[in-house]
Amino acid sequence: MKLIGWAIVLAAAGLTPAAAQETAPAASAAAQQAAPQQSAGQDPRGEGAAVVDHSAHVAPPSAVTPPTPGLGVPVGGKGIQEQVTGIGRDAATFHNVWLLTLCALISLFVLGLLGYAMVRYRRAAHPTPSRTSHNTTIEVIWTLVPVLILVAIAIPSIRLLSAQYSPPKADLTVKVIGSQWFWTYEYPDHGVTFDSYMLKEANDQTRKPNERARTDADGPPLLATDERLVIPAGKVVKFIITSNDVIHAFWVPAFWNKIDANPGQLNEIWAKVDRPGVYFGQCTELCGARHAYMPIAVEAVPEARFAAWVASKGGSMPGARPAATPDSTGASPVSEAAVPAAARPQPNARPPAADPSAVQQPATNQAATAQN
């Protein structure tokens, strides 16, 4: 009998790895099937990092603005990142000053009550326990006080939520499209579209020889990207968020904003970034094998630099004459030095407002259309 038992144990031990090996390819095949196929006309680079062709991004930009230490980057897991939007500052104050103080006071009060009860009603001092089971006054107090505390939390909380979802008139619209595993940024009013990929480390085995490696000026490892989402500082930027395949989430901690990028749905957030700087974020929805490798790098720049950047991408500022017109270069607010003539052709340029989905004003956080 013992021998039969051992035989079963050995057989199970021998079979398990084989069984696991058999199921692994099946599982990955299923996962591949589950991942939506890239439709014709979409960027084939979305198929995965292993086949990504970064050759278009090999040349390092002439001048990469390095991030400010301690701003827009993770701060070692302690506290909330310094906020650079009004909503972010209000929310951080609400958390740091109001909620944390309230939590500390409640904890101290409960701890004090426990200590009092343990000392005052210890067996040695109080041999005969009280038989009191109801006290109307105390019951009213311990019901009412928590309700009042919750109301005191709810009022500023709802006010904050309402401000987040009541965007002021936007100065600029950016459409953000998540894909496995990169972000696409479209500026429909400027005729600019590009993809943004994570920069790999110089010693990364999977980095192609002609692929630009991350430098410290680009940002921290796993957060630096080959192309940054550039926005003008001090302007209201509306982000319209959607996805090409699975659910992603757009999150830049220094702006406080976080929202899901759902396929077939347009979500909206907004930010008015006060300080020029570089701010890093990540996809925050488990979206597949390389979920951790689709960072977001936002650079807020003064308006004049934003106009120069738009021109360098082959786009034009709304209201300006199309950049393709020869005499428009003279009328452009961008100086000749800032925009080399070679940068003016517009491979990605489209007429402003070519994408109706991006210029609509969909109700906040609602599915507007299923264009994607």
Ligand SMILES: [Cu+2]
């Ligand atoms: Cu993602």
